[in-house]
Amino acid sequence: MATTREKETMNTASTAAPRATETLKAAIAGRVFVPGGADYDQGRQAWNLAVDERPAVVVEAESAADVAQAVRYARARGMRIAPQGTGHGASPLEPLDGAMLLRTTCMRQVRVDPATRTARAEAGAVWQDVTVPAGRHGLAALAGSSPDLGVTGYTLGGGLGWLARRYGLAANSVTAAELVTPGGDLVRADADHEPDLFWAVRGGGSVGVVTALEMRLYPVGELYAGDLFFPIARAAEVLHAWREWTEIVPDEVTSLAPILRLPPLPEIPEPLRGRAFVMIEAACLGDADTGAELIGPLRRLGPELDTVAMTPAPALGQLNMDPPQPGASQGDGAFLADLPTATRVFRSWCRRRSPPGPGITASPTSGSWSPGSTPRSAQSPSPPPRLSTTCPRSPTCSGAGAAPSTSAVTRRRSRRSASCPSSSGTSTWRCCRPTGCASGP
Ligand SMILES: Cc1cc2nc3c(=O)[nH]c(=O)nc-3n(C[C@H](O)[C@H](O)[C@H](O)COP(=O)(O)OP(=O)(O)OC[C@H]3O[C@@H](n4cnc5c(N)ncnc54)[C@H](O)[C@@H]3O)c2cc1C
Secondary structure, three states: OOOOOHHHHHHHHHHHHHHHHHHHHHHOOOEEEOOOOOOHHHHHOOOEOOOOOOOOEEEEOOOHHHHHHHHHHHHHHOOOEEEEOOOOOOOOOOOOOOOEEEEOOOOOOEEEEOOOOEEEEEOOOEHHHHHHHHHOOOOEOOOOOOOOOEHHHHHHOOOOOOOHHHHOOHHHHEEEEEEEOOOOOEEEEEOOOOHHHHHHHOOOOOOOEEEEEEEEOEOOOEEEEEEEEEEHHHHHHHHHHHHHHHHHOOOOEEEEEEEEEOOOOOOOOOOOOOOEEEEEEEEEOOOHHHHHHHHHHHHOOOOOEEOOEEEEHHHHHHOOOOOOOOEOOOOOEEEOOOHHHHHHHHHHHHHOOOOOOOEEEEEOOOOOOOOOOOOHHHHOOOOOOEEEEEOOOOOOOOOOOOOOOOOOOOEEOOOOOOOOOOOOOOOOOOOOOOOOOOOOO
């Protein structure tokens, strides 16, 4: 949401902020932070600690009514608004000088309805707020790779998760969105009400500040999922085998192939410490026998560590070993036609960054691509594999693809990529099994 009065806004915001924000504070149940005030730094801190957002005002809304008040306040002053849940996707934001950072972090109420197999999640909910209660009813949401990823930002951007090849992108399972329009009105958009808005909000960009999403859930209590670790020296052999495998497996299988470089930190189990691996992460819908049959060709390659087993759907959040706490990160992403292209793009990315040598993740979203073929983005709505990169210094380095749904973009700023230890120095090692920590082979 933008206005043409940005410049004026910056002046207004910096000089009139104290008096004006008192009015805002009085009008909402949530909190308001301004530069120089106590808690401003805490209020503006995104999940990605590398992002230094300095908005003119931070509003931490507690309800849809708060969001509407904040939007009206910003509108009256010509301020831009940046809605934010967790700040996982904060790095693509333009500078927030003179803008309002409108955080929905406190709005985490979730309702799961097993009868209709739907969930309603307030805008600040993170995926574990949905997957855990849904899991109690044998249902799964189309969640992202991290339990603390925001439901809203992930879903509005498409949302590519572990069930994507069978059930599609999260945005396509949204049944209704409640949002505050730029005019400050709270509306519900679904197939019958505000259908254009409903269409636009599902991946169409900034059409309002979402206050809640309703979505379909799927009857998946458990599935066959986990990680296979191979020494990095076998990368070529394993990645080629994986690529061929992705061409024959059914849509019940979604997989990723990260390259993981683990630092020599004491909290990493000794057999893995300081080593590099090529991994295959896979989630197969179905029972253990079906899953074992599907994974068989990769298992026969002889992984050093194999954690693939029947797994409760909520535990898919541990499969990719994403960092469990905020951290500083940087990354890049690209739609690619084939694996050799991935390698070239990755090398050039590394040359442009310091320190060099991060990780790589390739994810085929449709199950097939072939060397030298036309990029899938140019052929059909299914994007070709996406590359993401990970920082070599993180003990929880891993990559997951946030593949935007249908764009023909060939190179873009990444939504997710590198994950380095947090600036607070806290970092933990979580390995492999969705249901617990592995200690190595
Ligand atoms: C560790 C990690 C793992 C990831 N895993 C996956 C994955 O498996 N699959 C995948 O597809 N992507 C993944 N991503 C990318 C992720 O989907 C994007 O970064 C997404 O934008 C994060 O959403 P958020 O709400 O957590 O972040 P935020 O930074 O809070 O929001 C991101 C953007 O969403 C919009 N937004 C947020 N809230 C609202 C609102 N209430 N109203 C309107 N707009 C809003 C805004 O444009 C905002 O800038 C991952 C990212 C990270 C860092």
